[in-house]
Amino acid sequence: MRSADYLIKRxxxxxVTVFIAITLNFVLFRAVPxxxxxxxxxxxxxxxxxxxxxxxxxxxESRWEQYKLYVTxxxxxxxxxxxxxxxxxxxxxxxxxxxxxxxxxxxTLFAIVFGTITGVISAWRRDTVLDKTGLWTSLAFYSMPTxxxxxxxxxxxxxxxxxxxxxxxxxTLGVLGDASTWDVMVDRLRHMILPALxxxxxxxxxxxxxxxxxxxxxxxxDYVLTARAKGLSNWAIVRKHGLxxxxxxxxxxxALSLGFIIGGSITIEYVFSYPGIGLETxxxxxxxxxxxxxxxxLLLTFSVIxxxxxxDLLYVKLDPRVVEA
Amino acid sequence: MTVPxxxxxxxxxxxxxxxxxxxxxxxxxxxxxxxxxxxLVGLGxxxxxxxxxxxxxxxxxxxxxxxxxxxxxxPSSAHWLGTDDAGADMxxxxxxxxxxxxxxxxxxxxxxxxxxxxxxLWSGFYGGKSDTVLMRITDYxxxxxxxxxxxxxxxxxxxxxxxxxxxxxxxxWTSTARxxxxxxxxxxxxxxxxxxxxxxxxxxxxxxxxxxxxxMPLLIANTVITVAIAIFAETYIxxxxxxxPELTSWGKLIENxxxxxxxxxxxxxxxxxxxxxxxxxxxxxxxxxMAMEDALNPRLRxxxxxVRRFRLRPLKxxxxxx
Numbered sequence: 001m002r003s004a005d006y007l008i009k010r011x012x013x014x015x016v017t018v019f020i021a022i023t024l025n026f027v028l029f030r031a032v033p034x035x036x037x038x039x040x041x042x043x044x045x046x047x048x049x050x051x052x053x054x055x056x057x058x059x060x061e062s063r064w065e066q067y068k069l070y071v072t073x074x075x076x077x078x079x080x081x082x083x084x085x086x087x088x089x090x091x092x093x094x095x096x097x098x099x100x101x102x103x104x105x106x107x108t109l110f111a112i113v114f115g116t117i118t119g120v121i122s123a124w125r126r127d128t129v130l131d132k133t134g135l136w137t138s139l140a141f142y143s144m145p146t147x148x149x150x151x152x153x154x155x156x157x158x159x160x161x162x163x164x165x166x167x168x169x170x171x172t173l174g175v176l177g178d179a180s181t182w183d184v185m186v187d188r189l190r191h192m193i194l195p196a197l198x199x200x201x202x203x204x205x206x207x208x209x210x211x212x213x214x215x216x217x218x219x220x221x222d223y224v225l226t227a228r229a230k231g232l233s234n235w236a237i238v239r240k241h242g243l244x245x246x247x248x249x250x251x252x253x254x255a256l257s258l259g260f261i262i263g264g265s266i267t268i269e270y271v272f273s274y275p276g277i278g279l280e281t282x283x284x285x286x287x288x289x290x291x292x293x294x295x296x297x298l299l300l301t302f303s304v305i306x307x308x309x310x311x312d313l314l315y316v317k318l319d320p321r322v323v324e325a
Numbered sequence: 326m327t328v329p330x331x332x333x334x335x336x337x338x339x340x341x342x343x344x345x346x347x348x349x350x351x352x353x354x355x356x357x358x359x360x361x362x363x364x365l366v367g368l369g370x371x372x373x374x375x376x377x378x379x380x381x382x383x384x385x386x387x388x389x390x391x392x393x394x395x396x397x398x399x400p401s402s403a404h405w406l407g408t409d410d411a412g413a414d415m416x417x418x419x420x421x422x423x424x425x426x427x428x429x430x431x432x433x434x435x436x437x438x439x440x441x442x443x444x445x446l447w448s449g450f451y452g453g454k455s456d457t458v459l460m461r462i463t464d465y466x467x468x469x470x471x472x473x474x475x476x477x478x479x480x481x482x483x484x485x486x487x488x489x490x491x492x493x494x495x496x497x498w499t500s501t502a503r504x505x506x507x508x509x510x511x512x513x514x515x516x517x518x519x520x521x522x523x524x525x526x527x528x529x530x531x532x533x534x535x536x537x538x539x540x541m542p543l544l545i546a547n548t549v550i551t552v553a554i555a556i557f558a559e560t561y562i563x564x565x566x567x568x569x570p571e572l573t574s575w576g577k578l579i580e581n582x583x584x585x586x587x588x589x590x591x592x593x594x595x596x597x598x599x600x601x602x603x604x605x606x607x608x609x610x611x612x613x614x615m616a617m618e619d620a621l622n623p624r625l626r627x628x629x630x631x632v633r634r635f636r637l638r639p640l641k642x643x644x645x646x647x
Binding site for chain 2: 013017020021024028029139140142143144145146147148149151152154155156165259260263264266267270271281282285286288293296297300301303304305308
């Protein structure tokens, strides 16, 4: 029953973290000199309009009342109203989220597959040319600023591959006669490739390094020495003793990193004008659309907390000993 | 950070008994680390950019704030790296950018090191309730997504260099704190520290003479890696238009190139150089930090699996870091 205890503990931790995130979100946006409405930049922002927004946001009430109001609204799924479009933030974010998720899924999948393979080969062939090449490539991609890699893609790769570099669909598609669903799908995919590849390459470096060091760590264990004494081949040792044990840190670390990916792809979407959560963030920053920024911050925090929980659960599943500690 | 010779001798006398390298962790580092080519190359790159940051104004061929050529002029003998969208010399801009980027990197890492080091030492050394509370806080800070928080704080509190340094420093102290805590805990339990305590050494003396010298190399290694993270973070938030509008950093140059349609003008020279600088510095910091950690964590040195030159894991100097 100990593992049930452990799970409950982790879930409680996640719930408390959610509340801390909500509180932090509340406090941050109210700790600004002046109030959030002062900083608002938009065309229709007359003093009367600002006063009205203030009342709507409940900024004229006491802090505690505001906080209660904020939490109650959130629990009802009300994320507020966008200052730019005057529409519900929740509705405003659904479309970008739908665009972002497949793109980052594609990029992440690329990174996991190639990253782990590179890492395993590097660790298996430690200190050979193969390892050195893998290690330096991963380190290089790991060190590149995301947005810069994106710009390089636009400059040097897009032309060669004949891929579009901005937006999510070809505006001319469907102008001359109807485009079939298939055409639309292919068009979307083509727009997705470069941003996904950029994300994939940045993560690739990360995952390859994680895999390599996790595997090297397990290969230093005594049971590997025993396996070697038994006369097992290198590959058998890596596969049976190394990988099986390294799987634990590798999966957990990757699961942990997944939560941070949406936040990390903001500049990628900006570079490629890809209309997802990232581009939405950039526009919200630009026009100081606080309700939208607040909602995005919450969304991103929740994704981190969620994947943290996933990592915890994976850990228990893969190594029941954790619970004992 | 050097340990006074008397303290070293004192330490060496007991260290052998505790199965520690006789020269103390710093001496051990010095000999181990400088044998590693990656470390030397990394230090070389860092030294180069620190040199640029300090002596920039005397090296820059042109004044980076004024127009010295046509708009987006390709590289030539007059402008080695061409010009940007305002006709300013790219090479001068990149040299100028080194200063701001290096300041952000080192200052933010210093903030993170101070917070993380203090929290880690306190938590690991005193333990008990304060340990629980501090580690709880660390756990929570760890799950707050770094980039969105930086964006929001920068957007709310204004775009200035100090703000950026503080934000980055305040976000990235957690891993340092955890590492230092683990190391401090293990050092505290070593025989010679216990002996020193039994002989009447106070907490301050124990921390200053025994714990800190053992923890310091790890703290430095971690800080070097934080420098890389800080520089990366600076380019990230600057790209989103949240950098200090007055200053030229590498992040700012990448942003300028993007906003100034360098891509449409095929002006690769406005995009590539600042990014290469960032990549090199991050790479250098990572190399130095990793080489140091590698030297400190012998468990990673497993000999050559592929070449079958297997050797026993060295027991001396093993770090019981978690």
